[in-house]
Amino acid sequence: MSMRSCSALFVVVCVGVFRSSFALLKPIPFPATLQECYEFRSYNMTPSAEVALEIQNFCYRNYKYKQIADGKIWSGPNITKEGLNYIDSLFRRLFIEARQVQTFKLKSKRQKRQARFPGRYRQEVRSPGAFRRFADCLGRLNNDRNRVEGSTVGRNRYQTLAAYHTGVVLRYAHGGPAFLPWHRIYLLLLETACGAPIPYWDSTLDHDMVDPTMSILWSEQYYGNGDGEVLNGPFQNFRVVPSRPLTRDIGTGNGALFTKEGLELVLSRRRFGEISEPKRGQDYIYSLEGHHNGAHTWVGGHLSLDSTAAFDPVFFMHHAYIDAVWAVFREQQIQNGINPERDYPRQTPPGHDAYDFVDFRPYLRVVRNIDGMSNYFADLVRYEPFPTCENNCNRSPHIYCSRRRARCISEERPRTRAMGTRAFGARAMRERVSPGMEENSFAGAEALAVPSDARMRAVSKGPIQGGSKFRASPFRDTRNRNETIGNAPVASALSAFSARVREARVRRDTSVQLKNVTNTHTITHKQSISSLERSFTNTFILDGEVDLKRWVYAPVRIVYKRSFDIQGHDPTSHTHKHLDSACHAVQSGATKVFVGSDGLDYSGTYKEYGIVDERQPVSVITTAIGVKNPDYGEGRVLLTSYDSCGRACRPLCLTSVDGRQTYKQCSGTFKISSALPKMYSETYRDAVALSDWETRNVLELESFDVTPIVTFICDNVNSWPWDYQNL
Structure with a gap:
């Protein structure tokens, strides 16, 4: 060059x-259709290079979709026209709703009387009425008779959406600043398909319990059991491709649930890059993605493995909380005079550049990472405040305010003697919490020490073939016990399932590969220079052939x-x-x-x-x-x-x-x-x-x-x- x-x-x-x-x-x-789109989108607008780039991206993706839908260009062996139409309909509905919210926002500035917010209102999962509606709609998506691509494809609507979080695309959804905008769009898509807001899981309420594994969430009233195969609750019939029942192993792993201390550390930063990966050393304690990893590994089972995590509906409720934390962070930025829509790091790992596409292959690449930072999507959602003693823990019957610690804490699920019930009552157990909780670290191990039918079923099937686990979180929980299920390389059936909907990536040639080897997860004082040396890894896929x-x-x-x-x-x-x-x-x-x-x-x-x-x-x-x-x-x-x-x-x-x-x-x-x-x-x-x-x-x-x-x-x-x- x-x-x-x-x-x-x-x-x-x-x-x-x-x-x-x-x-x-x-x-x-x-092309006439492209010209019409360019002229329509730029009509009566002041020319701007930045707006021009948005117009080019918007018009090309619509042109490409029309070409695919008309059968004029290759669309992939696993993409049916019904599947394309379904995903496209979700995006169209999402964009229509986004425009409605922007209109509402504009009118609200002009009128004193506030109309009803037309977007989504996400509540804490234990708030009255928040969970049941969402669980019911997921049940409909998971119904094998409710397919969008026909019975020969072998997946229901929920599995189709969960498959986005598998395969090669994970490198563009994790490990960099695209993590938050990617998952924001992902949540909005699932929510659009579901027709109900996703409740957020504030796992700090569970971490502050004496025994988090005894949270009421791990009962049939909410998530179902967490000690092996899910045999009760609304998600008991969910399956992970190819056909393994949904499995959990709560209270294990090398991380902790989200903590109040972790939340304070994240919100103590000012710039988006300060809470984004990649992070090493002391800076890792400020990584929002790092703290997010803890709940994945703590729940264990399918949720702890990157290629199977989204098949557990807990995934979406956990990520709704991560998005809520980001929303609070953005509000703080505005108060500090920082525009959160444009505060994107310039040095990024491959695939995480501001103008790289939010990758939802095999379907169309619809928005870029910088678009995911915009208020256009952020304004679609409002969040119920995090439960605090000041707001009476959101008036939830399953959360209480600890007078001793001045924190809201989750209620327990019913105990039995076989599960390690103590001689003292439930209220005494709730108040017996110390900041470090080391002296109570035996509680989780004892509660799950007695073998259960669910755990024996899971263990009998061997390690879960879901690939690698999420990276450990900045904090560790000494109460965690050893794993009983374990993980193994991705199952061949899951790999094939993912491969059919993904595009493999290869480098240009060996010489270029050797020349451009770089550790994208290391930050040094020479980051600005090393980032310029990074090359892109193109797919080299043309009409489906690598x-x-x-x-x-x-x-x-x-x-x-x-x-x-x-x-x-x-x-x-x-x-x-x-x-x-x-x-x-x-x-x-x-x-x-x-x-x-x-x-x-x-x-x-x-x-x-x-x-x-x-x-x-x-x-x-x-x-x-x-x-x-x-x-x-x-x-x-x-x-x-x-x-x-x-x-x-x-x-x-x-x-x-x-x-x-x-x-x-x-x-x-x-x-x-x-x-x-x-x-x-x-x-x-x-x-x-x-x-x-x-x-x-x-x-x-x-x-x-x-x-x-x-x-x-x-x-x-x-x-x-x-x-x-x-x-």
Whole structure:
């Protein structure tokens, strides 16, 4: 990859006179449906590069869905038209409701009388009326007769939704800042399918018990038993693919339920990046995802394994609480003058970039991580305050205020002598709580020491084949006992189930893989530099086939101009200190510009980036983008680009004007053909070398045989970055 800086005068030379060939990528008319969408979404709006990027994303995903629904492009072997329509209907319902809430929000500012909130109101699971409605709707989704894809597919609606949290997609849902927006969208989808708000499980109320395993939640009135196979309660008939009954092993693992101390630590931070992964060392105590891990491992069984966790409905109630904590954190940010919609870390693990898609394959990639941070989704939900003694523990009959500790604590489920009943009464047990609770650490072990039918059933089936466990939480609970069930590698049936709805990922080639090995979970004082060295791992899937030979690489030029925004600030300058901006400088002088290719008549997406010098007024670089190999048939592709500040870049296509080759603004849509001479290479490195004019005399540009067919201009001009004209 080459990099150089040049003056504004040299930019004219850079994009001016070139010899041209339209052999590989030939500009073509913009698809009519895309143009209609662009014009509708931008109608009567002031041009903005950031809004332009949102319009491009929105219109392309709708265009792609229509192509899939019409059977014009590959959609995957496990995606039925009924399944696509179902998932699309959930998103459409979600977006309609979001618009209604925004309208309500706008009207509420104008009117004194408050109308009824049209969104979702999530209560603590033990609050009156909160649990039963949700449990009933999950029962309907889990009914095998209530399928959306037909009996031959082998899963009900709940299992279809639970399958999202399996397989390769987990790396983009965990271990980075995308964790919270990803799961927020996931909760909203399940809630939309269910038709009832998800109650949140405040597990701090259980942790403060003498024996958390005796919480009333682990009774048939709520979650059902937690000591092996779930044999009672509303979730007793739930199954994990392929057919194993839902299993738990509460009071085990190497973590703790969420604690009041952990909540205080998370809320003591100011920036979103401070509570987001990856975290190591002392900073881990501030990680919201880290504290979230504790409940997963404490419940044990299927919930403790990342590939099977979502098959237990407790998953969604636990994550509703994590989302509620994030909502409180966002309110604090607003009070501190920080915009939570734009406070996204700039240095992220692969797949967790602000403008990476929230990955819900095999269905459409609908929103990006930064979209999940927006009030558009946050405003859909309101939360009942966390139970406190001041609010009478939300008036729940199953939560009481401990006078000694001034905290709300969960009531116990009924005890029997076989379960370790003490001679003293229930009230005495409730008040016998100390801050450390070490002296009571035997309680959980004794309560579950007597073998039960549920545990013996679970143990007889052997370790759960669900893969790896969640990482340990920052705090440990010394009361936890040893596991009795254990885990094993993911079952082949579950792997096949996940593989049918996921796309495998491979690296470009061995040399690139070795060159770009990096520990994305380590934070050092050189984070800003190391993050620039990370590469993307593209899927290399084209029409359902993982095959490097199906891809070729075409050179693309980027002209990056540092310029001022409408407030007079330079958004790309490292001296710009507006902390609520999405464009935080890394203080190194380098930043990324991203280029993407999206198939218009084939199923394939590729993403690459170039590194520019943001200290210079203008930087020019060359990178390469993967497109369909025309040896496998001609294709049409849409090329787009944006910088690290979220500004969409304008495409300029090589054309002829009065007999002279020059660049003109275009739509970025191209036809890929195999006509000679070929303007591509089978490898990324060779493609960049094709247009490596860095070492050549800039006065001899006209002698080049191969020139990038498209140049992207990244600046702040006051116009939309697309043009529909034919060249």
